[in-house]
Amino acid sequence: MGATIDEDSVRHIAVLSRLDLTDEEVAKFSSELSAIVDYVDQLNELDTGDVPPTAHVLAVHNVFRADEPAPSPGPNVVLANAPQRQDTFFKVPKVLDQDSA
Numbered sequence: 001m002g003a004t005i006d007e008d009s010v011r012h013i014a015v016l017s018r019l020d021l022t023d024e025e026v027a028k029f030s031s032e033l034s035a036i037v038d039y040v041d042q043l044n045e046l047d048t049g050d051v052p053p054t055a056h057v058l059a060v061h062n063v064f065r066a067d068e069p070a071p072s073p074g075p076n077v078v079l080a081n082a083p084q085r086q087d088t089f090f091k092v093p094k095v096l097d098q099d100s101a
Contacts (some may be wrong), residue, residue: 003041005033 010030014021021029072078075088084091 003034003037005030005037 007026007030010021010026010033014026079085079088079090082090
């Protein structure tokens with residue numbers, strides 16, 4: 001058996017997590033967390049030297065549509081729902097002062 005998570009550790013974690021646990025819950029979680037740590041110790045015993053690092057176990061690829069140019073709808077259509085506009089531009093609040101840019 002590997003490392004055990006004692007009840008004091010569970011209480012400490014509960015305080016940090018702002019959880020109010022009963023004594024029964026503390027005992028239960030102590031046992032369950034110890035079992036999890038034991039299982040991870042078993043996994044650490046596996047020889048993974050020949051296993052290449054991977055971010056995902058399945059082959060993942062993006063499916064993109066063909067990038068074909070299309071006519072623009074024009075500024076009046078694009079700006080039709082704009083809350084504010086000035087000529088053919090979106091009008092937005094100033095974010096930075098000239099001095100801070």
